[in-house]
Amino acid sequence: MEEIKFNEYIENELKPNLEELSNLRKEIRRAGIINKFKFSILLILGLFFTYWEIQSEAETQLQGENIFLVVGFICILLFAYAKPHSFVANKKINGFKSKFKFKIIGNTIRFIDPNLKYKPIFKTGKQQINKSELFNPFTEYREDDGIIGELGGYKIQISEIHVMNGLKRTFDGLFIKIKFNNEINKDRLLEIINGLRNTINLPIITSLQNDCVYLSVEHKSALFEISLIESNDEQIIKDIGLLHSILVGIREIIKCQSEKFTKSAI
Numbered sequence: 001m002e003e004i005k006f007n008e009y010i011e012n013e014l015k016p017n018l019e020e021l022s023n024l025r026k027e028i029r030r031a032g033i034i035n036k037f038k039f040s041i042l043l044i045l046g047l048f049f050t051y052w053e054i055q056s057e058a059e060t061q062l063q064g065e066n067i068f069l070v071v072g073f074i075c076i077l078l079f080a081y082a083k084p085h086s087f088v089a090n091k092k093i094n095g096f097k098s099k100f101k102f103k104i105i106g107n108t109i110r111f112i113d114p115n116l117k118y119k120p121i122f123k124t125g126k127q128q129i130n131k132s133e134l135f136n137p138f139t140e141y142r143e144d145d146g147i148i149g150e151l152g153g154y155k156i157q158i159s160e161i162h163v164m165n166g167l168k169r170t171f172d173g174l175f176i177k178i179k180f181n182n183e184i185n186k187d188r189l190l191e192i193i194n195g196l197r198n199t200i201n202l203p204i205i206t207s208l209q210n211d212c213v214y215l216s217v218e219h220k221s222a223l224f225e226i227s228l229i230e231s232n233d234e235q236i237i238k239d240i241g242l243l244h245s246i247l248v249g250i251r252e253i254i255k256c257q258s259e260k261f262t263k264s265a266i
Contacts, residue, residue: 006111009108009111010240010241013111014108014237015237018233020099025228028088028096035087039087046075047075050072051064051072054068083228096228104226104240106118106120112243112244117149118145118147119145119146119148120145122143122148123143124146124175129163129175131209134175134207134216135170135216138171139166140164142162143160144160144162145160151251152254154179154180154181158174158175158243159174160223161174173223175214176217178214178253179211179212184208189257195249196246202218203218204216204218
């Protein structure tokens with residue numbers, strides 16, 4: 001039943017919102033192309049005046065022409081490879097990204113479970129990363145999107161994390177923390193995690209530390225990122241589906257833990 005509701009959400013809400021963003025992307029691209037064309041005229045005029053300025057300062061005409069060719073080649077090369085959205089105001093670009101973050105990711109998380117909160121800027125303390133023992137050794141890390149909240153009375157945290165050890169990137173994916181208030185049901189926990197691993201078909205590492213369960217889900221490519229260049233709706237829907245599967249797995253872990261705690265209390 002939950003899977004049916006989620007599929008209906010994708011068709012009735014997620015895809016229309018992605019279509020709205022697609023139209024906004026087209027507007028940004030159109031504006032970028034127009035602005036790039038206008039800038040090309042200014043570039044040509046700028047190079048024209050630069051030529052005469054260089055010639056007036058150069059010792060010989062040949063030296064001036066050589067300097068101008070180098071400068072002109074660099075300017076034209078940079079201009080040619082610049083994406084159209086580079087010529088659009090940051091306010092419009094940030095508005096596009098903000099709509100994606102809150103209208104797509106934020107709304108989806110609330111749909112999956114209203115007890116969860118989306119944090120587009122998120123940071124886990126280095127002490128907590130160390131405590132998990134999932135990424136040792138590491139020298140630095142960066143986090144992107146985060147989710148926090150409570151499921152079944154237990155606190156959870158999910159974030160996209162990129163871990164470095166020196167100059168080498170050692171991990172890209174999701175970092176998950178589930179905090180329990182009682183003894184962990186290890187056998188059933190590992191069984192559910194194995195099932196989740198088979199469902200999402202991604203590597204999952206588990207670490208049990210006192211009353212906390214830490215999980216790392218490795219995912220090499222960036223998650224929950226919308227493209228300004230071309231439509232990547234299929235990838236976004238796939239990423240949203242991955243998040244849904246992981247949260248279903250977390251619910252199963254919490255349900256199993258709650259059942260054990262209830263039986264122990266009886």
